[in-house]
Amino acid sequence: MKIRLLTLVGLSLLVMFSNEGHAKFPWKKKKAKSEQVKKATPYEKLFRGKKCETVKGMITLHKMDDRVYFELPLNLLEKDMLLGSTISETTDNRFGSVGEKPYAPLHITFIKTDSLISLCEVSDDYMSHDSNLQQRISESTRPAILKNFNIKAYSPDSTAVVFDMTDFLLANRDNMNPFSPFSPIMAAYTVSKEFRKEDSSIMSIKSFDDNLSIRSSLTYNVTVSSMGVTYIKQMPFTAVLTRSIILLPEKPMRPRYADSRINIFYTPKVKFSNESQRVENVYYALRWRLEPVDAEKYEKGELVEPKKPIIYYIDNAFPNFWKKYIRRGILRWNDAFEKIGFKNAICVKDFPLDDPEFDPDNIKYSCVRYSPSFIANAMGPSWSDPRTGEILNASVYLYHNLVGLVRNWRFVQTAQADTDVRRKQLPTDILGDCISYVVAHEVGHTFAFMHNMAASSSIPVDSLRSASFTNKYGTTYSIMDYARNNYVAQPGDKEKGVRLTPPDLGIYDYFSVKWLYSPIMSAKSSEEEIPILRQWISEKLPDPAYRYGRQQIRTRIDPSSFEEDLGDDPVKASSYGVMNLKYILSQMNEWIKDDVEGDFRKEIYNEIIGQYIRYINNVLFNIGGIYVNEHYEGDPFPSYVPVTKEKQRESLKFLWEQALDCSWIDEPALQKILPLHSNLSSVIENLIIDYVLKRFPSVAICGDKMEQNPYTQLDYMDDLYYYMFMVPDKKNVLSASEKNMQLKFVSYLMNGIKTVKKGSAAGTSGRMLTDERIPLPEGIVAPTYLYDGPLNHFNDPKEVMGFEDTVSVTIPVESMEHHYYSMLRKIERLAKNRMSAGSDENRTHYRLLVYKISQSLK
Numbered sequence: 045m046k047i048r049l050l051t052l053v054g055l056s057l058l059v060m061f062s063n064e065g066h067a068k069f070p071w072k073k074k075k076a077k078s079e080q081v082k083k084a085t086p087y088e089k090l091f092r093g094k095k096c097e098t099v100k101g102m103i104t105l106h107k108m109d110d111r112v113y114f115e116l117p118l119n120l121l122e123k124d125m126l127l128g129s130t131i132s133e134t135t136d137n138r139f140g141s142v143g144e145k146p147y148a149p150l151h152i153t154f155i156k157t158d159s160l161i162s163l164c165e166v167s168d169d170y171m172s173h174d175s176n177l178q179q180r181i182s183e184s185t186r187p188a189i190l191k192n193f194n195i196k197a198y199s200p201d202s203t204a205v206v207f208d209m210t211d212f213l214l215a216n217r218d219n220m221n222p223f224s225p226f227s228p229i230m231a232a233y234t235v236s237k238e239f240r241k242e243d244s245s246i247m248s249i250k251s252f253d254d255n256l257s258i259r260s261s262l263t264y265n266v267t268v269s270s271m272g273v274t275y276i277k278q279m280p281f282t283a284v285l286t287r288s289i290i291l292l293p294e295k296p297m298r299p300r301y302a303d304s305r306i307n308i309f310y311t312p313k314v315k316f317s318n319e320s321q322r323v324e325n326v327y328y329a330l331r332w333r334l335e336p337v338d339a340e341k342y343e344k345g346e347l348v349e350p351k352k353p354i355i356y357y358i359d360n361a362f363p364n365f366w367k368k369y370i371r372r373g374i375l376r377w378n379d380a381f382e383k384i385g386f387k388n389a390i391c392v393k394d395f396p397l398d399d400p401e402f403d404p405d406n407i408k409y410s411c412v413r414y415s416p417s418f419i420a421n422a423m424g425p426s427w428s429d430p431r432t433g434e435i436l437n438a439s440v441y442l443y444h445n446l447v448g449l450v451r452n453w454r455f456v457q458t459a460q461a462d463t464d465v466r467r468k469q470l471p472t473d474i475l476g477d478c479i480s481y482v483v484a485h486e487v488g489h490t491f492a493f494m495h496n497m498a499a500s501s502s503i504p505v506d507s508l509r510s511a512s513f514t515n516k517y518g519t520t521y522s523i524m525d526y527a528r529n530n531y532v533a534q535p536g537d538k539e540k541g542v543r544l545t546p547p548d549l550g551i552y553d554y555f556s557v558k559w560l561y562s563p564i565m566s567a568k569s570s571e572e573e574i575p576i577l578r579q580w581i582s583e584k585l586p587d588p589a590y591r592y593g594r595q596q597i598r599t600r601i602d603p604s605s606f607e608e609d610l611g612d613d614p615v616k617a618s619s620y621g622v623m624n625l626k627y628i629l630s631q632m633n634e635w636i637k638d639d640v641e642g643d644f645r646k647e648i649y650n651e652i653i654g655q656y657i658r659y660i661n662n663v664l665f666n667i668g669g670i671y672v673n674e675h676y677e678g679d680p681f682p683s684y685v686p687v688t689k690e691k692q693r694e695s696l697k698f699l700w701e702q703a704l705d706c707s708w709i710d711e712p713a714l715q716k717i718l719p720l721h722s723n724l725s726s727v728i729e730n731l732i733i734d735y736v737l738k739r740f741p742s743v744a745i746c747g748d749k750m751e752q753n754p755y756t757q758l759d760y761m762d763d764l765y766y767y768m769f770m771v772p773d774k775k776n777v778l779s780a781s782e783k784n785m786q787l788k789f790v791s792y793l794m795n796g797i798k799t800v801k802k803g804s805a806a807g808t809s810g811r812m813l814t815d816e817r818i819p820l821p822e823g824i825v826a827p828t829y830l831y832d833g834p835l836n837h838f839n840d841p842k843e844v845m846g847f848e849d850t851v852s853v854t855i856p857v858e859s860m861e862h863h864y865y866s867m868l869r870k871i872e873r874l875a876k877n878r879m880s881a882g883s884d885e886n887r888t889h890y891r892l893l894v895y896k897i898s899q900s901l902k
């Protein structure tokens with residue numbers, strides 16, 4: 045028994061000592077097992093065992109379970125970037141077109157705080173060159189958090205953080221949605237949008253060295269209404285948006301300070317400095333970074349290529365014959381850049397079919413896009429670095445119905461002189477030239493050139509009938525004007541060699557390119573450029589061909605800075621234009637035989653009415669008009685010059701003559717073909733009279749600014765009395781138009797007195813001026829350009845003069861009621877004298893006037 049026990053003990057000890065490590069130190073066995081199974085990191089847990097699409101680039105993107113994760117390198121934290129949206133697909137392009145970038149991009153940066161990544165919008169309004177001020181400015185303009193994201197993991201090498209961006213991308217954000225504020229529906233109706241996040245999704249991801257793009261499908265229910273009427277209710281709407289993030293240049297471009305005397309778009313800044321005795325508003329010109337590849341050769345005057353040319357890609361969806369003319373419209377600007385020493389500054393390419401990186405919706409590429417739309421328009425917006433004004437991306441949108449617009453322009457403005465356009469279908473070469481002009485204008489916007497609406501205002505009207513002048517200058521000194529075709533030209537002028545179209549580039553366009561894009565090698569800073577740039581403008585100012593007139597959007601004061609006008613004399617130019625419209629209207633049926641259904645003739649008739657209204661408005665604003673000049677100290681022109689009394693009176697006479705006889709508008713032969721509608725002559729007559737009477741406030745302002753021989757409201761009232769009562773004095777039978785004018789004038793005077801009786805001034809004191817153009821008659825639809833400039837400047841109120849000031853004038857306080865009373869008594873006496881003479885119709889009419897006046901003065 046003892047032997048057996050000792051044997052068992054011995055065997056146990058043998059086992060113990062033969063497995064000394066395991067038996068004596070049992071925890072070592074467990075540790076060895078744990079070393080064989082590696083613990084998963086949070087990064088591995090996030091993506092392991094799941095279907096995940098990963099693309100590497102500036103930021104690595106992971107698409108998994110309908111969510112998108114950013115793997116953001118830590119070295120990109122607090123770097124400046126742009127985030128923008130492009131419409132890639134849409135349910136209904138009435139709300140925004142494919143290729144359109146509806147909103148200006150956001151200036152963003154990513155900031156890390158503990159376990160959070162914050163997507164922030166950067167404030168870039170303040171700037172300073174003084175280091176002691178920059179810290180406080182930075183603290184006073186801290187980036188605003190758009191959204192916080194929890195860090196899900198670090199990359200395996202701990203150089204990047206991973207977070208989920210899905211909820212930000214699948215959200216309805218006002219400045220990142222697919223509803224363009226420039227679309228016809230959004231501009232004219234109230235649009236309610238109910239975002240359906242549950243029906244929205246991430247579609248695809250791309251990432252490259254300096255940018256990335258993510259496509260998201262966003263779904264809404266849309267309701268469209270106006271004035272209490274619902275036109276579309278809860279319509280399902282889906283759009284695919286491409287969101288692009290691009291890294292801004294590590295070394296910002298040297299800015300160029302803008303000058304309000306030239307047609308350059310700008311970005312405003314607030315400047316703080318040690319030297320200045322106040323905070324300054326400064327303005328950086330928008331411009332491409334165009335630098336010579338060889339600075340030495342450039343300074344010697346040799347043509348050199350830029351380090352980085354401006355490249356435009358043409359949409360392969362365009363109708364084939366368009367592409368040639370689109371290319372021509374873009375490349376015509378190269379001539380202006382060659383004048384300042386750059387060769388091949390602008391390049392044009394087709395959409396590449398074999399480049400996997402190319403994406404027309406990515407903000408890295410500047411594209412000319414096609415939109416299958418009924419909109420008769422084109423646009424040329426651009427996106428820029430908000431820190432410096434450097435343009436980074438440009439887009440030109442051409443809507444298909446643009447061809448209808450330019451065809452109608454050519455017909456209505458030149459058919460009197462050009463037999464080639466007297467047809468339903470323009471010849472391909474003429475239509476192509478029209479497209480090329482529009483493209484060149486829109487590309488001009490992408491170079492940061494504003495409209496110069498005064499570019500044709502210094503051209504003598506009769507020079508537009510000169511072959512030598514028009515072949516050199518076309519219809520205007522700048523294609524950034526809205527001076528389309530030569531409506532002044534008369535039958536036979538084309539045969540004499542008169543050009544009927546705008547120039548390829550105007551002399552003002554060459555100057556704009558020189559001012560904005562010439563490198564100034566001698567200047568070491570933006571501030572050192574200023575005196576040179578100002579001198580360039582000052583040298584040109586004595587020549588009226590280089591006058592700049594801002595587009596007037598909300599307030600119209602300057603009659604020389606209008607859209608769709610030609611020449612230095614609106615009365616003379618409009619007289620030529622009206623003669624031509626009468627001729628075209630009388631001959632149109634003979635010219636157009638293939639318009640079986642009459643649609644084309646109806647369309648042209650509408651355009652003729654629209655063109656006639658433009659001529660009337662061009663003259664109307666001479667009355668009470670003030671020419672506005674951008675003015676710096678030492679410039680040869682004052683900041684404003686009132687229209688002379690003589691010109692205002694000449695304009696009133698023209699308008700009176702037009703109101704007296706618009707009967708030509710009701711061309712009998714054409715009316716038998718068009719659908720049944722009211723005679724428009726009486727409608728337009730009433731509009732002319734009504735808007736002539738509305739010019740009293742403008743006359744008051746203009747007269748107040750005239751130092752000598754002012755044209756006052758009293759003068760204007762006497763002239764109206766003369767034309768409406770004294771000219772037809774000896775007529776036995778007044779025309780219907782004359783009686784209508786007299787009744788409207790009497791009603792205006794009576795209403796002025798009634799207003800005073802209610803306790804306010806006589807309709808003229810303290811009120812702001814507005815844009816009071818004569819509208820198109822109801823039922824007449826004549827397509828016109830929408831605003832077509834850079835998107836981020838559309839809402840800029842500074843459209844009349846200067847950087848900081850709009851023309852903000854109120855009507856002088858001038859008591860007019862006693863003048864209204866005196867004029868009514870004067871008309872009453874005249875009417876009483878005529879009550880017993882002339883035809884029965886005359887006598888009845890004058891009795892009515894006496895009755896109305898006597899009742900109003902009780």
